Amino acid sequence: MTTTTAAPIRVKEAGYVSPRRQRVMGIVFLALATMIWAFFSRTTTGQMVTTFVMSPGGAVATPDLVFKTLPFLNVLATISAVIGAYQLVRGFHGRTNTMLGILAGFFVIAFLAWGAADKSLNLAGLLKVAVVRAVPLTLGALSGILCERSGIINIGIEGMLLAAAFTSTVAASLSNLWVGLIVAILTGALFGWVLAVFSIRYKVNQIISGTVINIFATGMTSFLSAKFLQKYQNLNSPGQFPTWEIPGLSKIPFFGPILFSHNLFVYGVFILLIVLTIALFHTKWGLRLRSAGEHPKAADTLGINVNRTRYMATILGGMIAGFGGAYFTLGSVGRFDEVMTAGRGFIGLAAMIFGNWMPTGALGAGLLFGLADSLAGKLTILRIPIPPKFLEMAPYIVTMIVLAGVVGHTSPPAAEGTPYEKE
Amino acid sequence: MTDNKEMTPPPADNSVKPEKAAKPNALNIFLEEVSRNSLTVTILAILTGLLLGGLVAVLTTETVYSSFRTSFGLGFREVFRVFGITYSALFTGSFGQPDVIRAAIASRDWQQINTALSPFFESLVQSTPYILAGLAVALGFRVGLFNIGAEGQIFVGALAAVWAGTRIHGLPPIIHAPLALLVGGLGGAIWGFIPGWLKAKTGAHEVINTIMMNYIAFRLSEYLLTGFLKDPTKAHPISATVDTAAWLPRLFPNPNRFHVGFFIALIMAYLVYLLLFKTTLGFQLRTVGLNPNAARYAGMSIVKNTVLAMALSGLLAGLAGANEVLGVNRNLGVAFSSGYGFDSIALALLGNSHPLGVVLASLLFGFLRNGALRMQLQAGIPIDIISIMQAAILAFIAAPGIIRTIYRLKEPKEESGSPLLTAARKGQAQ
Known part of the structure; x- marks a missing residue:
């Protein structure tokens, strides 16, 4: 069988x-x-x-x-x-x-x-915060979509985010923000490549490959942070990307400030969303990538190099996660803290499932989860008698309900998680 | 892809094949056997992982670079000094300092011996939750389930145990402690049951659901520890101290924290072994894990076995949490999280999902963890180095091809893969 x-x-x-x-x-x-x-x-x-x-x-x-x-x-x-x-x-x-x-x-x-x-x-204000909070979740989800559509389960998004957050901080502290951003993306690519090598060349169970990445990234960044960043504070002062108001669009009443008065990362999400939707669903490249994830044997018969496609998709997915990792430091707080991603990568995974492996769905889920996150902070101010922690649980519970097929129906790529061997 | 043609699960462990001695070229045959043996790969994987950790320690030590700038010889001496201090701290931290132990035994002072040996016992204390959590994941693997949610189950187990330990009063210790332990185990079992039931009934992937349950557990613990279970006399979110009646008794005076939980963990390992390999139920569980279709044709219930396996897996992880709370900390804070849940995946793989293997792997990780504490104090190497080592060991175990390439080992006779971890169940559970 x-x-x-x-x-x-x-x-x-x-x-x-x-x-x-x-x-x-x-x-x-x-x-x-x-x-x-x-x-x-x-x-x-x-x-x-x-x-x-x-x-x-x-x-x-x-x-x-x-x-x-x-x-x-x-x-x-x-x-x-x-x-x-x-x-x-x-x-x-x-x-x-x-x-x-x-x-x-x-x-x-x-x-x-x-x-x-x-x-x-x-x-x-609530919605604006929700948009910002949605950024790492959506980027994590987009990273997962690219990998999984090609057939590689990426459970290491969390680790990729964390590693990129670390390297971007050090690189940006040593030179400038743009170098930091590029280093973050390269870090993501490296981890994506590692995931691909494990999953494709060594046929390691893909859940385990991802777990290795998570344990390694958590250990390595905490180790280096404890060893160096606390001693040399100048390595942990990367600065932040400034807010760019988009001329014209940011003047739209209500929606303008919510959507078009952010830093680079929010716009990055919008651009990636459009690019990925077109690339995955309206180009030959995307069709090939998806076929590697749905029915690799058929794809191979038609002359598509399944494993090369998967390598490429996983590395690109890693790059997106790397970009998302930079958000935590260069786009948000301007410093690195140990384990600062705090499970955002896993919520990104949830957003991917909730969004049914579609980029637009991922953004929708990201925004919804971001709203839950942003609202949790407001509950006490509004004196609503719901514990904020319960609202923070909502994304996870909702994902489980969706996954169980009670409300919606999810359809993951058919061949994800299985290594492909030519016969 | 491995074919699971056979109906019966393979023998329990892949122990060392008998050496063919008394042959003219016995040495060659021995080398041949060793280089094909998966135990060799396991040992090499552990050693390589440990070595990599030392390498990271050396590469991140500034004096190494400054010494190399002075002269090449001095640099090399510094490299060996750092290597030495790393591993000696790791060793003395996990086993105790030999000269101190010798002096203590010579003095014949009971208290001194106790103190000198306490690092060794502390390592056993650190191994205890590893054993239980590792068994949890291993049990899941045997049934073809990937319980990545041990972390959450540990948390819920700890929460439930703290509830039983702080809210129930007036019981004698002989009842209270086992009761609190059991309540903790049940808490974990519920947390494992939910993803198991969802998997069996709806086909929802247990990996995703257990991850989600992890985070629900974290938020739940934050909620309970700032409210219902919080110690009202403390400012920060921490539970009250568990009733002394619910404590797992410690066997030696302070500073030795060795408690009966270690023996409970060993008993659980033996019980899991009996369950899996000596009972009909265990046979069913393993068959479902190895070949669900065969199991179904043989009339075994996939639903029942899946749910049962996840609940039992959660029970073991819950016991790990309860054990930590009742035996070591005696209260529960939000910083309880320890990564046991994720390390346990490495443990189950390292131990080939066999209870004995898991116990040995857990001892290794327990000693490493305890030794790393001393390494941090003595050599200034952050404790997170063990996560790097563990990740490396996990990677090498999962991808034996890497180890075979590094050490030029021969391929095993047949590509065995790991039948436990192939995606055999994918796509058929619906």
Whole structure:
């Protein structure tokens, strides 16, 4: 039994939703509507007023958004209920996931409106922080997508982020920020190459290859940091990339400051997202890469060098992780601390799965997880009686639910995790 | 790709093949056997990993470079000095200083002997959670499951044990300590059960789910240690001290922290051995791990065995956490995380997923970890050096090809791979 041939061939018809899934989703939609009504509407009185501050303190002053809480919540609950009923009776078919996204958005907005009842919440600031927090998660996810689409499971994203964060700090401290950035990307490439060598040449179980990278990167960076960075502080002062306001775009009311007043890394995510989407799904290169991950034997028959494709994808994926690693130091705090990535690489992995191995999905998941992260900091200020730690757990729980196929259906590349051997 | 044609799992361990002595060219045959043997690769992998650690220590010592600038000979002397101090600190830190031990024995003072030998016993203390966590991962491997969530299960085990140790009062020690240990084990078992059940019922990959469960456990512990389980008299998030009745008894006076947990770990290793290799259930578990299709045709339940294996794996990891809390720390802080969970993957591989192998590998890691503490104090080498060594050992064990290339060893007779770790179960669990 070779796994390559035994892998079930899944025929995916565009927009097909099984009757069972249609019903489940309808119930989920109705549950969301009921929750908005039960948790939020019923605990709100008619006089309550929600205030959203709409400018994060940028140059453009957008007037605050003030509205009555109760009617707003009721409208959201009603729309959600109607959508749920329609899903149960007729079904949205191909647009089911879109509707799920919209309803999840409604739920978050309802939650915020409820939390900010008779208080004021800086919505623009919240979203701006969410965008920043999404950066390392999305980059980690994009790195994972590139590797896994070619058939190599990359569980070492965390280690790659950490290693690149370290090398970029030292390099940038010794010369300048741009050198630091390049060194970070090269570090990522090196680790990607190591992952590929282990997984392809030595056919090591890919989970173990990734674990080796994680243990090694954690050990090495902590070792070098304890040995040198604490003694020679000048090696740990890389500085930070400045904020670049994009002329014109950053002047858009509300959205401008949230999306277009950041440093290089946020724009890097946008650019990578576009480039990867086009490259993976609209070029010959991408088709070949994906075929190596879905059905390497077929790809080989058609003259694609499977292992070379995988090497390339893994190294490129490592480079993206390296770029993401530099964010922690050069794009965020401007210094290296031991184990500073704190599991972001693993949330990136979760974002990849949540986004169903699609770049746009990864960004969406990254933003959602980033929002959860950013909101966790606001809960105590808003006096919402949910422990912030529970909100921080949300990304992991949501990923497990998605993975179990209860809400959505994920489809990982069919041949990921199995080494390819020519017969 | 290995073919799993045979129905029965292979023999338990790949011990040293019997040497063919009394032949004219006995030495050649012996060398031939040794160079093909996987035990040789294991030993070489360990030695190479240790050597690499020393090399990193030398390369990151500034005096080495300054000595080389003065003269070549002086540089070499410095290299050997650093090598020497690294390994001697590692050795004396993990076993104790020979001259101190000799003097203590000569003095016939019980307390002095105890102190002199305490580094050795401390190494055993450090090995204890390794044994339990390593068994957890090894058990999973045998059933074809990758439990990467031992870290989280250790945390939950520790949390549950602390709860039982601080919230239950008035029990005699003979009941309280085992109860707290058991509660800890159950906590871990729940944490392992969830990914196992999800794997069996929905096909969700256990690697991802156990990672997610790790982080849920971390956040949960942060939450509980700042609230429900927090010691109200302390400013920082730390639990109250466990009731003395729930302590795992220590066998020697201070500073020796050796406690009965070590024996519990050994007993668990023996039980896991019995379960896997001497019972019908163990046969089923291993068959599911080696060839799920064969297991299914033989009427074994994949669902039952998967869930059971993950729960048992979590139980062992939970015991590791409970053991640390009840035997060593006696309270639980947020900085409890120790990387045991990730090291345990290396342990299971190093021990070839066999309980005896895991115990030996755990002793190695325990002694390394304890020795590294002294290395940090004496030679100024940060303790993280052992992570580098462990990563290297793990890499060499997982990729024997590297070791075979370095030492020009011959290929084994048949490409055995590691049947435990091939993705045999992929794509069929749905």
